[in-house]
Amino acid sequence: MSACAYTCDPVARAIGECTRLVKAENLDAWLSVLLAPAAARPALLGVWALVAETARLPWRLHEPLLARLRMEFWREALLGKGEAGHAAAAQPFLRLWPPALPCEDMAESLAHLALLADGAVDTPEQAVEWAEHTFTPLFRTLLVAATVSRDGMQISPPDAATMEEPLRALARGYGLGFLLRRAGWPRTSTPAPLLSGALAEEDAARQLVPLSREAHAQARRHAWPRRQLAALWPATLMQAWLARAQAQPGFPVKPAPMLSQAARQWRLLGHWLRGRL
Numbered sequence: 001m002s003a004c005a006y007t008c009d010p011v012a013r014a015i016g017e018c019t020r021l022v023k024a025e026n027l028d029a030w031l032s033v034l035l036a037p038a039a040a041r042p043a044l045l046g047v048w049a050l051v052a053e054t055a056r057l058p059w060r061l062h063e064p065l066l067a068r069l070r071m072e073f074w075r076e077a078l079l080g081k082g083e084a085g086h087a088a089a090a091q092p093f094l095r096l097w098p099p100a101l102p103c104e105d106m107a108e109s110l111a112h113l114a115l116l117a118d119g120a121v122d123t124p125e126q127a128v129e130w131a132e133h134t135f136t137p138l139f140r141t142l143l144v145a146a147t148v149s150r151d152g153m154q155i156s157p158p159d160a161a162t163m164e165e166p167l168r169a170l171a172r173g174y175g176l177g178f179l180l181r182r183a184g185w186p187r188t189s190t191p192a193p194l195l196s197g198a199l200a201e202e203d204a205a206r207q208l209v210p211l212s213r214e215a216h217a218q219a220r221r222h223a224w225p226r227r228q229l230a231a232l233w234p235a236t237l238m239q240a241w242l243a244r245a246q247a248q249p250g251f252p253v254k255p256a257p258m259l260s261q262a263a264r265q266w267r268l269l270g271h272w273l274r275g276r277l
Contacts, residue, residue, distance in 0.1 A: 046096030064118030122197025131175020173216030
């Protein structure tokens with residue numbers, strides 16, 4: 001595609017902008033999207049770009065209220081409500097949102113992500129509840145995105161009845177890892193730590209690691225269709241990081257180093273060859 005064609009094509013431009021955002025904010029998701037069926041990649045990229053845009057706000061904006069308002073703006077834009085829907089219609093991730101992809105689940109996920117603007121998680125029970133409520137709707141949306149065709153319509157829709165419990169387990173595993181990954185990053189929106197109360201101490205916060213790994217192991221026992229695996233592999237890469245991070249001194253109070261891109265690619269290749277989560 002020529003440079004002129006790229007700049008004139010709004011979809012191609014949206015793909016480029018979403019790629020830069022997801023690659024910078026969530027390399028696990030970007031690498032996983034590359035292994036998805038070609039028809040599903042734009043939709044998956046659009047979903048992860050919206051998550052990346054909203055999840056980073058507490059670490060970029062200095063006022064909690066601004067972070068919450070911005071997150072609420074994206075929720076209303078996604079649902080097409082009022083001025084927010086019209087103002088954000090040209091945003092790159094919404095340009096990649098296919099007709100078959102529901103908005104309500106993602107709006108619910110963004111609502112729970114907004115709690116990170118100035119909130120804190122005090123107990124393991126709260127952490128598990130937040131993880132499940134935040135990321136079950138996200139992974140449900142990703143599964144639908146993984147089954148869209150080139151014209152944006154859904155093919156072979158996932159069986160919601162049989163997948164709900166494995167999805168909740170996957171969400172718990174990923175969400176707890178998300179909290180642990182972000183715990184060492186000081187938020188600009190509030191001086192309060194992300195993990196507080198009973199989880200304020202390093203040893204207490206480490207209790208979330210086995211909870212995350214157990215939940216992911218439960219999700220892996222489900223027979224996921226191969227076409228949908230690329231939508232779920234970021235959760236598997238999160239577990240790879242957790243396995244390394246828990247051996248680091250000071251984790252999770254101090255940020256643990258991420259896996260290199262090459263290491264992640266090798267892991268994904270192995271999962272792709274085996275056709276499993």
